[in-house]
Amino acid sequence: MSDFYNTAYNPDVLSCIANLSNDEVFTPPDIANKMLDMLPQELFSDPNTTFLDPACKSGVFLREIAKRLIDGLEDQIPDLQERIDHIFQKQLYGIAITELTSLLSRRSLYCSKYPNSKYSVTRFDDVQGNIRYKNIHHTWMNGKCVFCGASQEMFGEQVRENLEYHAYEFIHTLKPEDIFNMKFDVIIGNPPYQLNTGGGNDESAKQARPLYNLFVEQSKKLRPRFLTMIIPSRWFAGGMGLDSFRDTMLGDGHLIQMVDYPNAKDCFPQNSIGGGVCYFLWSRDEKGLCSFTSKSGEISNTALRDLKEFPIFVRYNQAIDIIHKVQSKNEKSLASIVSSLNPFGFSSSSRGLETDFNNSIKLHSSKGVGFVNRKEVLQGKNYIDKYQVMVSKTTGEHAGEPGKDGTFKVLAKFQPLPPKEICTFSYFLVGNFDNEIENNNLYGYLKTKFARFLLLQAISSINISKEKFMFVPLQDFSKLWTDEELYEKYNLTQEEIDFIESMIKPMEIDGV
Incomplete structure (x- = not known):
């Protein structure tokens, strides 16, 4: 009876849901199975193995696990109904993130949204079965939830009547072990990724707070033998x-x-997730190097890695030796001449006046050029009368996705900035020169594939900041550098050059 679910679901409705999803990211069945393939397969032949999905949306993980258990336990429990009853009632557990997904998950697993009905493939005494949902409220302190950081202004009871609170049960408790009062061998899932925490005019306050890390950390508290989840990759560089x-x-x-x-579209075709996504296998009882695979389209590269080798995680295995060669020169990084974000203290919404006036300086914003009084500049005054390169703080790719040809531009808008020109929070500065020649040569350097490739290795979201330049070496800017000169300087092999050339979109290197 190995085709029990195959005959019950044809075509696979969960593939359709995964392709339609946008707000919540639903996992396609093929990705769920790739995650299950990482586990020791003998787990699916053990009638005592227990599985938990703490963030059920479509029920795909529990359904695919059920398929494997139904096959794996056939010799030990020959009767199909007895086998199904044992698997569904003693081995598979889930916590839904909303009431709707609880019904969807039960329908996927039990073939009925009510597992105590006659249509369920296994009968429970209640309407939830082993997939529970509780309408949990946030716990407020100083306007924020103490568990997830949600804004009381946005998610408080007074404004969320008849709407979801997004207070997920699994991460809104100090004792997750009490939810089912049992231990689990495997915890698997695709948790909610982020939650808007509100905020006023402050730029950083407007950013959504990540939630997926809370699900991973809470899962580890249960000390499962194995933990596997699919989450955004932007944690590679920290921050937020x-x-x-x-x-x-x-x-x-x-x-x-x-x-x-x-x-991320290589994994979730319908979703744009800045910085991409990853899934992992964490093993409680194993320790050592990680088998790390980077997948770009049809290209896959796997290597055994020490994940903590660099301060920022490098996601392309082929870049490791290139970085080693660059670092062997013991040069300063370009980060040493990069400003902090918002170098002059003007918010992204600042525009200045439309026309020039006495004692004014130019203000560059995402909408163009305006004019402000020099006295309005309260910080970064040491940059005002210097030459520098202004760089957009967002990457040149939507959600970190490459162009149709598979190449990255990396830097979006960047241009030389002469004295008496400043910028808003939308940009930061590189360089601080007294003469235009050096500044133009820096601008040309940022156009090279070499420099932009090394910058890309530290980027795991759509944002660029000072520390992302840590792998880009500082050069002598009395001359204009070309890619050919840089490849030769750092003794790159033809294979390494080809990899850089295949990844980075070309730009003319001609100073300004």
Whole structure:
């Protein structure tokens, strides 16, 4: 009876749901199975193995696990109904993220949204079965949820009547082990990725707070033998409250497999997720190097990696030796001449006046050029009378996705900035020169594939900042550098050159 689910679902409705999803990211069945393939397959022949999905949406993980268990336990429990009853009632558990997904998950697993009905393939005494949903409320303190950081202004009871609170049960408790009062061998899932935390005019306050890390950390508290989840890859570089999560994930040595999709559309065709996505296998009882696979379209590259080798995780295996060659020169990085974000203190919405006036300086914003009084500049005054290159703080790709030809531009808008010209929070500065020649040569350097390739290795979201230039070496800008000169300087092989050339979109290197 190995085709039990195949005959019950034809065509596979969960593939259709995954392709339609946009708000919540639903996992396609083929990706769920690739994650299950990482697990020791003997788990599916053990009647005592227990599985938990703490963030059920479509029920795809539990359904695909059920398929494997139905086959794997056939010799031990020959009767199909007895086998199904044992698997569904004693081995598979889930926590839905909404009431709707609880019904969808039960329908996927039990073939009925009510597992106590006559249509369910296994009968429970209640309407939830082993896929539970509770309408949890946030716990507020100083206007924020103490568990997930949600804004009371946005998700408080007074404004969320008849709407979802997005207070997910699994991460809104100090004792997740009490939810089912049992231990699990495998925890698997695709957790919610982020939640808008509100905020006023402050630029950083407007960014959504990541949630997926909370599901991973809460899962580890249960000490499963194995943990596998699919999550955004932007944690590779930390930031946004992810620094400690990143350090633990890369540093504890228990990540034994990871598959990374720099372009999320290679995994979720209908979704744009800045920085891509990855899934991993964490093993409680194993420690060592990680088998890391980078997948770009049809190209896949796997290598055994020390994940904590660099301060920022490098997602392309082929880039490791290139970075080693660059670092062997012991040169300063370009980050040493990169400003912090918002160098002059003007918000992204600042525009200035439309016309020039006495004692004014130019203000560059995402909408063009305006004019402000020099006295309005309260920070970054040391940049005002210098030459520098203005660089957009967002990458040149939508959601970090390459162009149709598979190449990355990396840098969006960037241009030389003469004295008496400044910028808003939409940009930052590179360089601080007294003469135009050096500045133009820096601008030409940023156009090289070499420099933009090394910058790309530190980027795991759509944002660029000072630390992302850590792998880009500082050059002597009394001359204009070409890619050919840089390849020769760092003794790159033809294979390494070809890899850079295949990834980075060309730009003319002609100074200005």
